[in-house]
Amino acid sequence: MNLLLEKLHGTLTALELTAADAGLAAHLERAGKEEPSYAQFLCDLLEEERTARQDRVLATRLRVAHLPYQKTLEQFDFAFQPSIDRRQIRELETLRFVQEASNVILLGPPGVGKTHLAIALAIAAIRGGSSAYFATAHDLGVELGKAAREGRLAEKLRVYLRPKVLVVDEVGYLPLDKVGATIFFQLISARYERGSIVLTSNKSYGDWGEIFGELTLASAILDRLLHHSTTINIRGESYRLRERRKAGLLPGGARERPPGAEEAATP
Ligand SMILES: Nc1ncnc2c1ncn2[C@@H]1O[C@H](COP(=O)(O)OP(=O)(O)OP(=O)(O)O)[C@@H](O)[C@H]1O
Ligand SMILES: [Mg+2]
DSSP states (O other), X not given: OHHHHHXXXXXXXXXXXXXHHHHHHHHHHXXXXXXXXXXXXXXXXXXXXXXXXXXHHHHHHHHHTTOSSOOOGGGOOGGGOTTSOHHHHXXXXXXHHHHTTOEEEEEOSTTSSHHHHHHHHHHHHHHTTOOEEEEEHHHHHHHHHHHHHTTOHHHHHHHHHSSSEEEEXXXXXXXXXXXXXXXXXXXXXXXXTTSEEEEEESSOGGGHHHHHSSHHHHHHHHHHHHHTEEEEEOOOOOHHHHHHHHTTSSOSSSOOOOTXXXXXXXX
C-alpha cells in the first residue's frame, strides 16, 4: 500500500497536481469511511485541484492588477449615495461592458466612492476571468512620459493596453503637461473599442479642457472615451466626512461638505 501511495504521490507531483497531492491523504481517509464510488472519489480529488488552481489564478490577477486596496460592490453602501442609479451598477455587474470594450466614467467630488467603485468593478472583472490594471492619471503620465524620453513609449504603453480593464483614477486632480496630455490621448486612442477604461474624475466634462491644457485635445479624448460608455455621476456627501463625524471629529447633524463639493460634477 505504501509503495502504491508513493507511486501515486510521484505521479501527482509529476503532473503538477499539487493540491490533489496535498489533499490525497484526507480524501483517502474519508473514502475509507464513506465508501464513495470510484468516479465520485476521483471527481472530489480533481475538484480540489481545480478550485486551488482557480484561486491561484485569481490571486495572481489581483496581485498584478496593482490595486491600492481591495473593496467590492458588496461593501458599497448604496443607501448613502442615492444619486447612484442601482440599475446602472447592476448592468455593469453583468460585465457586458468588458466584453463590449465599453468605458465607465465615475464623476463626483472627493470622498463619494469613485475609487471604491472603480476598484470594485476591476475586482468583478477579475473574478469574471478578465485581467485588470489600476493606475492614477498622475502615475500614468509620469511613467509614460519617462518611457517616451527614454524611447520606450511603445513598449511601456503595452502595460496599459494589455489588460481587459484599465482603471485610470483621479483624472483632473493634477493637470497634465503637453507631453502628458498627448500621451494620454495616444493611450485612449489605442484602447478605443479594444479594451475598457474605468476612469474617475472630480471634474465635469466641461472642465476637461483645463486638465489637458487645450480644448481640441480634450474634445478628441472625450469623443473616443464617451462613444461607448456609461457615466456615473455621483452628487453626494463625502463618505470620509461621514466617518469623521461618526467618530465625533466633526459637529453632528450638519451635512458638512468639502470645499467645492456643492458643485457636483455634471456631464
Ligand atoms: N457609499 C460607500 N459605502 C461604503 N464605503 C464608501 C462609500 N463611499 C466611499 N466609501 C469609502 O470611503 C473612502 C473614500 O472613498 P473613495 O476613495 O472611493 O472616494 P473618491 O470618490 O475616490 O474620493 P477622491 O476624489 O478624494 O479620490 C474609501 O475608503 C471608500 O471605501
Ligand atoms: Mg479617489
